[in-house]
Amino acid sequence: MNTTEHLARNERLSERLTTSGFRFTPQREHVYALLLQKRDHPTAEEVFIRAKRVMPDISMATVYNCLDALVKCGLARQVTLERGAARFCPNMQEHCHFYCDNCESVFDIGLPAGAGVPLPKGFRAERFDVTIHGRCPACSNGKK
């Protein structure tokens, strides 16, 4: 990544954090950069492992704290696809997740325009989470 992008990213991060009442910290910067770098919907544990390669003293509690701050300030989504660890996704465009029940990988899938669910009176929707379970192309070919 070049310096311009880097600066732009940090400016966005800093602004979002601040307007949500959070502080900009090296740990949050690092965790956010990691999320953007490899968009494979890692769990907190996986983020922790990646983070330690560059920042060996970072703790698990901090990783949770950073991820939660990113979610709360609108720069990442938390995805709970199945029993077990939550995953994190920095793609904030409207999209849904395809979870391969065979290989357990997660794919971002675009949503058709106008997708939405009419709600009964009184409900106020804040966000939609759409998950599709099935087989990804690699696992579709007759494999168990």
Add this chain to the structure above:
Amino acid sequence: MNTTEHLARNERLSERLTTSGFRFTPQREHVYALLLQKRDHPTAEEVFIRAKRVMPDISMATVYNCLDALVKCGLARQVTLERGAARFCPNMQEHCHFYCDNCESVFDIGLPAGAGVPLPKGFRAERFDVTIHGRCPACSNGKK
């Protein structure tokens, strides 16, 4: 519940279990009846508590086993709405879940006909999970 309904339910349960290679047991019957009785999307823990009122010796491991069997034989859905315990839903009609971020209750919401997501080539969908986060009617009225 009257005897006719009761028998019909058990017949359906027994058949579904058997065709999926499971056995029909009193514990599974009881857990299924509980799910149908109070459709408030309980966690395994909550099912355990309710189950013990009638069947005091049932164990947590059995509750998990029964719930998993019900999910696998197509009589219940497992719902993972957020970090934390999975919930269970015996409504197998096409519907989605509304989760109130304030009071944490879950509502079944009908889906519009033809709702679906076009998938890239090679993906094979098995099921859709749609969750909407927001405020339910009771929590919408200006409350924090």
Add this chain to the structure above:
DNA sequence: TCAATATTTGGAATAATTCTAAGCGTTAGC
């Protein structure tokens, strides 16, 4: 009825997340 095999049970083990207390770093007011 018997044998084979699935299920149940309680408890231990593991996984995922949250909490806690102490120390540190930033920021705002002076």
Add this chain to the structure above:
DNA sequence: GCTAACGCTTAGAATTATTCCAAATATTGA
């Protein structure tokens, strides 16, 4: 710039959710 207030990080303990295990029991098919 100094200081108080407060948010953040850390390690580790605690809690929550789920899975695993081995022994006893129940169910099914022959």
